[in-house]
Amino acid sequence: MNNQNASELISLLRADLHALHDDWEVLQKQSAMLKDSKFLEKIATHIKKLDSNATLALEISKLKEQAEVVHYALSTPWGAPFIGETTLLDAANNYKANNPESALMHLLSDFLKYGNHKQVPLFNVLDEISEELENSN
Numbered sequence: 673m674n675n676q677n678a679s680e681l682i683s684l685l686r687a688d689l690h691a692l693h694d695d696w697e698v699l700q701k702q703s704a705m706l707k708d709s710k711f712l713e714k715i716a717t718h719i720k721k722l723d724s725n726a727t728l729a730l731e732i733s734k735l736k737e738q739a740e741v742v743h744y745a746l747s748t749p750w751g752a753p754f755i756g757e758t759t760l761l762d763a764a765n766n767y768k769a770n771n772p773e774s775a776l777m778h779l780l781s782d783f784l785k786y787g788n789h790k791q792v793p794l795f796n797v798l799d800e801i802s803e804e805l806e807n808s809n
Contacts, residue, residue: 678732678734678735681725681728681729681732681735682729682735682805682808684725685722685725685726685729685735685738685739685742685801685805686802686805686806688718688721688722688725689722689742689798689799689801689802689805690802691718691721691722692715692718692719692722692798693795693798693799693802695711695714695715695718696783696792696795698711699780699784700784703781703784706777706780706781706784707772707777709769709770709772710769712767712769712774712776712777712780713767713769715764715776715780716763716764716765716767716776717764719746719760719761719763719764720761720764720765722742722746723742723743723746723747723761726738726739726742726743726746727739727743729742730743734808738801738804738805741797741801742798742801745760745794745797745798746759746760746761747759747760747761747762757775758775758779760776760779760794762775763775763776763778763779764776783795
């Protein structure tokens with residue numbers, strides 16, 4: 673992949689990470705958004721786009737490490753305090769707007785419960801990757 677494509681992919685990853693970060697901030701301020709199917713659909717789309725672009729970035733040596741971390745964070749169930757039955761990526765891929773009790777809603781709800789006390793590790797990791805990408809150019 674050439675440098676122009678790598679730069680474009682860095683821009684896409686930054687945008688994806690910022691979008692998911694902004695979604696999380698909205699949820700922290702307005703937990704009622706968990707009941708908003710259009711908002712959850714938007715989050716699911718952002719998660720899927722982020723993983724798709726991270727998968728593409730695996731082919732670029734200077735992005736490989738960050739891409740691996742992003743993909744791992746989205747595709748691995750989180751441990752304590754969220755003994756997860758699913759991953760954020762699986763929850764996003766399986767999200768259906770007509771299911772008010774979706775796995776995505778439950779996972780984000782669990783993150784919010786924990787987030788009242790501490791920053792959620794998943795979002796810490798993604799924010800760190802975002803900072804690394806900001807500083808990479």
